[in-house]
Structure formats: C-alpha cells, structure tokens
Amino acid sequence: MYFQYQLEDRKLINGKWPFENGSIKGDFQIYVDGKIYFDESSMKVVELATELGKWLDLARHGVMREFAYVSLDHNEVILQFVMQQDGIRLSSPIQNVELQKPFEVVDVIDAVTKFLAVLNKKLHEMDYFEKLDLYLHNNLSENAKALILFEQNEYDDAFALFKKLAEEQPSVQSLNNLARMYLREEEDVDAAKRILREVLVLNPQSYFPYNMLGEIALAEKQYKEAEMYLTKSLQFQHSDEAIYNLGIVYFNQSRFDEAAHQFSKITEYMNFAWLYEVFAWVKAGQFEKAAAMLASWTPDMEDYVGAIEIADVYVELNELALAKKWFEYTLEDGYLATYIIRRYAYVLMALQEEERCQQFIDKQLVLKKVEIQEIEQEPCEVNWTELDKQESLEESQAEQMMLETLFEQLSQGYVPQHDYDLYPTSSCYLFGCVQHGHAEYE
Structure with a gap:
C-alpha cells in the first residue's frame, strides 16, 4: 500500500490565497497491490496529512485508535482506518475496489510515514506556512528520510542526502548505503568499490558490504577475491545471494562438485540455481545426479526453468530422445x-x-x-x-x-x-530499508 498526491501547482503559482488560508488542494490516491483503492481530486492534501500525522504520532507511542477523516468539502467520513484484532481495515464510501483483508499495522504506519515525509519536503520547498516536522523529525533518521525519498522516486534528492550523510557522518551505514547507490543506481563500480573499502576499515559487523564486494569481484572475474569476500559474508549471516554467487565462483574455478553443493543449499527459488546445480553435476561427470534432477522436472515448473533449458542439458547427457521431446514441447x-x-x-x-x-x-x-x-x-x-x-x-x-x-x-x-x-544475483543491501525488513545499522 502507498499514498500518492499531486498538488494543484497552477493555483499555487497564481496567488497567495492557498498559502494564507491553508487550502492547498490536489489529487490524492491510495494504491493497494498496484490498483487504485481511493482516488479523490481537489482533496485538501495538507489538511489530510496533518490529521494522519496526529494519528501516526499516537500510533508510534503505542496508542492505536481509529482514524476518520472528515473535510468541510464532504458531508461524511471519506477515509477511515478501522482497528481490528488482525490489523487495520481501510474503509471509504468512494473506494474503487473491495479489500479482502486488513493490513498489518506496521504496513499502514510505513505508508503514512512515507507520504508525510515526501509531502513535507515539498512544503519546505514551497516555504508553506504549515509543515509536518512535528510528526516526522522525532521519528525519522536522516537515513530513513533518504530511503523514503528513494522509494518515492525522488532520486536526485535521495542521492544528495545519502552523499551528505556519508560526507558529514561517515559510518558503516552511511558509507554502505551510498556505495549501494553508486553500484546499482549510478552504475559507477569504481566509486562503489572505493567507498566499500572505506567501510571495511570500520570493521563492519554485517554481510552487506561483503556481498557487494563479492558481486563486484565476480563480475570482474576476480574469482579468488570474490571467494574471499563471499566467504567472509557467510561468516556473518547465511544469505542465499552469497551462497549462490559463491557457487558461481567455484564453477568458474572448475570446482564443479563444490559448485553443485553450493547451489543445492539455496533455500528458496533464485534465478537459475536449480539449473546451475544440474550444469555443475554434468561438468563434474556426475551424470546420474544430473539426470535424476532433470527427471524431477515437469512443465508446470516452467516459471522455475523452461523446457528448452531442460532439453539442452539432455543433449549433454546424450539422452537425445528426451532432448527431442522437450525441445518440441515449446x-x-x-x-x-x-x-x-x-x-x-x-x-x-x-x-x-x-x-x-x-x-x-x-x-x-x-x-x-x-x-x-x-x-x-x-x-x-x-x-x-x-x-x-x-x-x-x-x-x-x-x-x-x-x-x-x-x-x-x-x-x-x-x-x-x-x-x-x-549470472550472479543481488539483493537490497540498504540499511534501514523498511520494504525489505532491514534494520538500521547499530
């Protein structure tokens, strides 16, 4: 779930009345699973945000109460948070879709927080007389603000704040997060490596920087270096990304048995880990193991790996009738x-x-x-x-x-x-990313 708004800039530019009367309006939507649940034009966006801020402040202090927004422009409650035993149910007389289940409290708090943070930045830029600092500054770190801007596609502002934090308060968290931005968003590998090496000097107690350095080394075919970083990463925490990429390192070093065992450790679906294990057994000369895995494949697993790939490996096993069958399947x-x-x-x-x-x-x-x-x-x-x-x-x-x-x-x-x-894999290595459940670094 996320909230989205668009202020009526034309009215703001043409006069001071909206500023002086607190009547900034705009389009406001609530999205649920990619679909518009709530959509209202000419909404008093700042008024709504202020009421949400009051609800959020109480929620963060453990006081959970229902939220009901009533505006002078409407004769009824147009948006309501109904508290239930299993979460919060959204309710509105103008909703576009019927929601099947309530939301987790933390998800609603997160969505409201992100909406307030992005709107508050806009209010500061406009120098609007009313702002939302009261509901945010005591609850959000600068890192959290940068992440919210990033998630709301305010990339330039997010990147600028990440850089400012790394320059003014260099720490494992600020440097790591900036390196991640350079690596994935700016695609500046050299800058990412330089910053990540600064992180290592601080003796980080997290696998995040080691996974990133392992990925970089693997992409540069520096397999010994990649093995060192990924092995170090696994000493902190077993992540499927490190296990998977270490399997690729072993494969490229012709350590095929070790590679197969690495790929077999993957606990969840990840790219082609299953197929890579088959490749490794073939390369290791363990044809019976490879054939047994292929025999377990069925067409309804096509989201896992397709019939073409299955057929192609059967060619390597000289099982040509089976290769023909699966080639012709697709x-x-x-x-x-x-x-x-x-x-x-x-x-x-x-x-x-x-x-x-x-x-x-x-x-x-x-x-x-x-x-x-x-x-x-x-x-x-x-x-x-x-x-x-x-x-x-x-x-x-x-x-x-x-x-x-x-x-x-x-x-x-x-x-x-x-x-x-x-192909190597990656993940989110941003400290404080609520979307992926990452705590800030302590």
Whole structure:
C-alpha cells in the first residue's frame, strides 16, 4: 500500500490565497497491490496529512485508535482506518475496489510515514506556512528520510542526502548505503568499490558490504577475491545471494562438485540455481545426479526453468530422445535463436531423422530470409539509425549463411557446443530499508 498526491501547482503559482488560508488542494490516491483503492481530486492534501500525522504520532507511542477523516468539502467520513484484532481495515464510501483483508499495522504506519515525509519536503520547498516536522523529525533518521525519498522516486534528492550523510557522518551505514547507490543506481563500480573499502576499515559487523564486494569481484572475474569476500559474508549471516554467487565462483574455478553443493543449499527459488546445480553435476561427470534432477522436472515448473533449458542439458547427457521431446514441447513456428536451431537440428540428425532435420532447417531459412527483407525495408528513425540497420542486417545475413551450411556440417559430424552463462544475483543491501525488513545499522 502507498499514498500518492499531486498538488494543484497552477493555483499555487497564481496567488497567495492557498498559502494564507491553508487550502492547498490536489489529487490524492491510495494504491493497494498496484490498483487504485481511493482516488479523490481537489482533496485538501495538507489538511489530510496533518490529521494522519496526529494519528501516526499516537500510533508510534503505542496508542492505536481509529482514524476518520472528515473535510468541510464532504458531508461524511471519506477515509477511515478501522482497528481490528488482525490489523487495520481501510474503509471509504468512494473506494474503487473491495479489500479482502486488513493490513498489518506496521504496513499502514510505513505508508503514512512515507507520504508525510515526501509531502513535507515539498512544503519546505514551497516555504508553506504549515509543515509536518512535528510528526516526522522525532521519528525519522536522516537515513530513513533518504530511503523514503528513494522509494518515492525522488532520486536526485535521495542521492544528495545519502552523499551528505556519508560526507558529514561517515559510518558503516552511511558509507554502505551510498556505495549501494553508486553500484546499482549510478552504475559507477569504481566509486562503489572505493567507498566499500572505506567501510571495511570500520570493521563492519554485517554481510552487506561483503556481498557487494563479492558481486563486484565476480563480475570482474576476480574469482579468488570474490571467494574471499563471499566467504567472509557467510561468516556473518547465511544469505542465499552469497551462497549462490559463491557457487558461481567455484564453477568458474572448475570446482564443479563444490559448485553443485553450493547451489543445492539455496533455500528458496533464485534465478537459475536449480539449473546451475544440474550444469555443475554434468561438468563434474556426475551424470546420474544430473539426470535424476532433470527427471524431477515437469512443465508446470516452467516459471522455475523452461523446457528448452531442460532439453539442452539432455543433449549433454546424450539422452537425445528426451532432448527431442522437450525441445518440441515449446518450439513454435516463429523466430528461434540460432543456438536453439543448431542444437535441435543436431538432435534430429543424431537420431537419424535426416529428412526432418532438413525440413526444419529449410523452414528456419525461409523465416530468416523474410526477416532480412523486413530489415531492408524498415525505414530509419531516431531510435533506428542506418548504423543500427546495417549491423542488424549483417547479423541476420551471417545467420542465413550458417543455416545454408548447417545440414552439411551436421552430416560431417559437427556437434554444436553447449552454450550457457551463469549470472550472479543481488539483493537490497540498504540499511534501514523498511520494504525489505532491514534494520538500521547499530
């Protein structure tokens, strides 16, 4: 759940009346699970925020009471928090959807706090006579304010506040959070590494900075360094991210048994951890273990890993009938990646289905020629330049040449190699992030 507002800037610009009479209005919405639950235009946004602030102040002191907002513009309560044993139920005569269950108290407090913090920043920028400091300053750290701005897409202000905190109050928390912003938002890896190394000097008692440094080292193929950081991270806390990425480190060091065991430790679904474990067992020569895992796969697990990936590994196990079955489970008449075309055509050839193999390749060749014609005829524009067009054309023409010779190559014993990538994973490593349940660093 989150609150959103848009002030009527035109009225604010054209006169002082809204300032002097406390009648700033705007559009106000409450979103629940991505859908608009409450939507009201010309809402007295600051008046509502002040009433919410009074409710929030009591809630933070353990006094839970119902909230009912009544405005002079309406003849009835238009927004209400109804206290129940299992949480808070929202109620409004103008609600757009019917809510099925109440909210956790902490979730409502969090949503209200974020709304007040973002609106209060706007009120300060406008130098409006009424502000919400009373309801926020005693309850929110500067780090929490920065995180709220970030979550509300006020990125520039959030980043500026993170930098200010790191410069004026360098600590494990302020430096770590700034490094995270540089790493994921600014995509400035060098700055992130420099700041994270400052964090290590402070002897952090958290896995956050070690996980980030491990991810960076892994991306830079510095596997010994990545292993050091990720192993240190796991000494503080076992996180699936560190376990998963350490498995990738072992895999890239050809320590395949260790890699497989790492991937098997993942407690929840995470990217392709299950498939990576299969890869590792294959590379370790443990074909029976790999085959047993593949045999447990069913099509209703497609959100976990798809039939194409299953078929591709069966090729490596030389289980060609099963490879064919799962390739054909998802193959469609449309575009196929050239890698899949080569692997499936190889399976058909190896199963001595030469005629079918030739027909399949010919069909893909026709589709490729149509694709080339479409590229040639497509007009250039701002986002599709002559250079883009030429590069795409050259790539498709190279694929056409491959298809024209593929059958002959397969007839002469060509085996397309297994092509795969192991992608590292990441998570939120921001101290104080309420959304992910992270406490501030102590």
